[in-house]
Amino acid sequence: MSQYSGKIVFYEGKCFTGRKLEICSDCDNFQDRGFMNRVNSVRVESGAFVCFDHPDFKGQQYILEHGEYPEFQRWNAHNDHMGSCKPIRMHGEHYRMELFEGDNFSGQCVELCDDCPFLQARGLTKNCINSIKVYGDGAWVLYEEPNYRGRMYVVERGNYCTHMEWQAENPNIQSIRRVANYF
Numbered sequence: 001m002s003q004y005s006g007k008i009v010f011y012e013g014k015c016f017t018g019r020k021l022e023i024c025s026d027c028d029n030f031q032d033r034g035f036m037n038r039v040n041s042v043r044v045e046s047g048a049f050v051c052f053d054h055p056d057f058k059g060q061q062y063i064l065e066h067g068e069y070p071e072f073q074r075w076n077a078h079n080d081h082m083g084s085c086k087p088i089r090m091h092g093e094h095y096r097m098e099l100f101e102g103d104n105f106s107g108q109c110v111e112l113c114d115d116c117p118f119l120q121a122r123g124l125t126k127n128c129i130n131s132i133k134v135y136g137d138g139a140w141v142l143y144e145e146p147n148y149r150g151r152m153y154v155v156e157r158g159n160y161c162t163h164m165e166w167q168a169e170n171p172n173i174q175s176i177r178r179v180a181n182y183f
Contacts, residue, residue, distance in 0.1 A: 006047015006087050008064065014040045015070045026086040029055040039082035042069040048088040048139070048179050050154045051075075055083040061152055061167070063088070063141050065180060076152075088179055089156050094136035095178050097155070103130045104161050115177040118146045129173040132160045139179040142166065146174045154179070 010030070012018035021035040030037060042051075044064050053059040062075045062082075072080045095114065101107035101124065110122050120127065134140065134157050144150035153166045163171040 006049065006066075007045040008047070008049045008051075008085065009043045009045065010035065010039045010082065011041040011043075012036070012038050016041050016043060016068075023049075023085055024087075028057060028084050030083055031055070037083050038080050040072055040080050042075065043067075044069075049085050050088055051082055051085040053077070053079075053081045053083060057084050057086065058167075059083070061154060063152055063154060063179065088139045088154060093138065095138040095140070096134075096136040097140060097176075098133045098135075099124070099129045099173075099176075100131040100133075101126055101128055105131050105133065105159075112176060117148065117175050117177075119174055119176065127174050128171040130163055130171045132166070134158055134160075141177050141179060142168075142173045143175045143177075144170075144172050148175050148177055150174075 006024070008023050010021045019035065021030060021033060027033065042064055044066050046066065048063065048065045051062045051064055062077060064075055069075050097112050099110045099112065108125060110124055116122055132155055134155050139154055139156045142153045142155060153168055155166050160166050
């Protein structure tokens with residue numbers, strides 16, 4: 001089953017207080033909907049979303065899955081800025097990806113079908129991933145540090161020839177997990 005939407009509610013105050021903004025699809029600028037960029041709590045009622053600290057899907061990415069986030073530290077943010085979001089495109093439950101150390105699918109390759117808290121334990125000699133092929137149905141979150149920590153990036157089905165195509169500043173990726181989508 002293809003699932004392209006969900007529902008997320010942003011609140012200006014902590015613990016779901018203050019003005020709120022409900023989103024069910026892509027929103028490239030919260031201010032265009034009369035909502036300032038201050039977000040202190042979030043409820044994801046269905047689906048999974050990638051949120052950005054700037055408008056136009058730019059800046060730091062945060063992956064928010066089904067659940068409640070009563071304060072911005074719960075989604076690993078360092079401040080309460082949020083400017084845009086979009087649902088993560090979930091197509092089903094089949095996950096598979098190939099990771100390449102070089103650009104354009106060159107160099108050492110590792111295939112994943114499940115979460116990996118430390119990529120070097122899977123045989124990669126470096127912590128650099130420069131290109132990726134995502135197969136199957138699910139979306140993945142790439143993390144710059146082991147154990148699902150640090151800056152994060154979402155990749156969905158498709159080919160990514162360089163790390164810049166998933167908006168990374170550098171190719172350092174050390175852990176990866178699947179996006180679990182609960183409706």
